[in-house]
Amino acid sequence: MPDANGQVAILGVGMHPWGKWGRSFVEYGVTAARAALADAGLQWPEIQYVAGADTIRNGYPGYVAGATFAQALGWSGARVSSCYSACASGATAIDIARARILAGLCDVALVIGADTTPKGFFAPVGGDRPDDPDWLRFRLLGATNPTYFGLYARRRMELYGATERDFARVKVKNSRHGATNPNARYQKEVGEDEVLASPVVASPLRLLDICATSDGAAAVVLSSLDFARRRRRRAVKVAAVSTVTPRYPNTVIEMPNFATDSATGVAPPDLAFRDSIAHAAYDEAGVGPDDLDLAEVYDLSTALELDWYENIGLCKEGEAERLLNDGDTTLGGRIPVNPSGGLACFGEAVPAQAIAQVCELTWQLRGEAGGRQVEGAKAGVTVNQGLFGHGSSVVVVR
Amino acid sequence: MPVIEGWFTMDDDRPQLLGSRCSSCGARFFPKAAACRSPQCGQGQLEDVPLSRTGRVWSFTDNRYQPPPPYVASDPFEPYAIAAVELADERMVVLGQLESGVDVTALGVGAEMELTLGTLYEDDEHEYLVWKWRPTGA
Ligand SMILES: [Zn+2]
Numbered sequence: 001m002p003d004a005n006g007q008v009a010i011l012g013v014g015m016h017p018w019g020k021w022g023r024s025f026v027e028y029g030v031t032a033a034r035a036a037l038a039d040a041g042l043q044w045p046e047i048q049y050v051a052g053a054d055t056i057r058n059g060y061p062g063y064v065a066g067a068t069f070a071q072a073l074g075w076s077g078a079r080v081s082s083c084y085s086a087c088a089s090g091a092t093a094i095d096i097a098r099a100r101i102l103a104g105l106c107d108v109a110l111v112i113g114a115d116t117t118p119k120g121f122f123a124p125v126g127g128d129r130p131d132d133p134d135w136l137r138f139r140l141l142g143a144t145n146p147t148y149f150g151l152y153a154r155r156r157m158e159l160y161g162a163t164e165r166d167f168a169r170v171k172v173k174n175s176r177h178g179a180t181n182p183n184a185r186y187q188k189e190v191g192e193d194e195v196l197a198s199p200v201v202a203s204p205l206r207l208l209d210i211c212a213t214s215d216g217a218a219a220v221v222l223s224s225l226d227f228a229r230r231r232r233r234r235a236v237k238v239a240a241v242s243t244v245t246p247r248y249p250n251t252v253i254e255m256p257n258f259a260t261d262s263a264t265g266v267a268p269p270d271l272a273f274r275d276s277i278a279h280a281a282y283d284e285a286g287v288g289p290d291d292l293d294l295a296e297v298y299d300l301s302t303a304l305e306l307d308w309y310e311n312i313g314l315c316k317e318g319e320a321e322r323l324l325n326d327g328d329t330t331l332g333g334r335i336p337v338n339p340s341g342g343l344a345c346f347g348e349a350v351p352a353q354a355i356a357q358v359c360e361l362t363w364q365l366r367g368e369a370g371g372r373q374v375e376g377a378k379a380g381v382t383v384n385q386g387l388f389g390h391g392s393s394v395v396v397v398r
Numbered sequence: 399m400p401v402i403e404g405w406f407t408m409d410d411d412r413p414q415l416l417g418s419r420c421s422s423c424g425a426r427f428f429p430k431a432a433a434c435r436s437p438q439c440g441q442g443q444l445e446d447v448p449l450s451r452t453g454r455v456w457s458f459t460d461n462r463y464q465p466p467p468p469y470v471a472s473d474p475f476e477p478y479a480i481a482a483v484e485l486a487d488e489r490m491v492v493l494g495q496l497e498s499g500v501d502v503t504a505l506g507v508g509a510e511m512e513l514t515l516g517t518l519y520e521d522d523e524h525e526y527l528v529w530k531w532r533p534t535g536a
Contacts, residue, residue, distance in 0.1 A: 123466035138469045154457045259429070
């Protein structure tokens, strides 16, 4: 295990259950925050720093989430920040709070992310926005998020012989994992044939291969190791946060881009973007894939979960289907992936998701994960990726 | 008329995408870049340059659900396929809709494709054209 240099303690975690609740993201965030504070044994006025992960679907208050949540919890004079990095927003907020603690500028911080979502596809911000690639990809191509997931999935089939049934098995696994998770939106086991009978959205992916959009919230209380000791809290620790960008030339097509960089002139980097995200976290934490007991990966689609197995070093390129089918990534297997149920069971609540992944690792490493517990878990990794090139990976250790 | 100005030529027979080329390091970009994005360069002047009009399939998918605006969907909605094609000279993967009528199930990674122009949508005044991909020689 890495030495304690650069680590911060996770004193408390909390969530608002995922679903379509039709209420304000502020309400969800406050529920998650109060749960995390109670878990940490702290009162809100003791929090010295608030890091909010922003949402863009809630107008102005969503853009200044840190202050929005601070006001709702009661103005306390805490230092505050707000940040937006799309799906990586939660990891960025954690990183900001961590950096503040490690710099000695505060002892204890609260990180919150919450969102509400409309039904159906995520759509770009409204109005005519012809200089916005996110707007243009819809206007000129009709390229939704599932379009990109479909491209990745088809490429796995063509290159590695993956089948639609392999993809369905990812959903089956995650639905079994999430079936007893009280915070999951879908708490029901799904069968292979049910996935394969659902309508095609972006071939080869079907409705049940693609994660839903959801309302939800998650929060964590972070502190210095000294603060945790003074409070006599035995806390799990954040050992690394990776927020890397890609390296030029980035040769894998990504949302919301129309094209990759050109691979002529400058040689592509040794590590492609998705590989580099977890790699940077491992480097910082001083751990490797062999040291992990579990992983929470960003399963926007079933096929994408298989890509992540390779990207985070659980197996070599092209071997993810075998890892899945051998049961290695199932609860009880060598390295359970998405014991929480993942996005397959939660759906996307963009600024909350990366924080929710850290909540799950925390419960797992404390041995508090109930029916989805990974026995004896001591170290885990989360990984995620934000639109426009935001890495997101967190290593948590006991 | 083109659905967007300056991204592609309106040459019916041999349309080409228009990108940028850096005068210093030769890096190429699509859509056109404001400045060279190679981190070791960043100093060249960018000039407009047409890109290869053929390439090979990196991947493909067909969209069966109607996307939200600003996509202008036909009524009734017609599904459309999208291909990611690696341009022959630039080794740059570019997305485009497949020409309507192309049998997407007959495609495969590595298949050779060429650029074409096709209708994206129409209103009372204009037919809006966009670049599309089709199998070479189709
Ligand atoms: Zn240059």
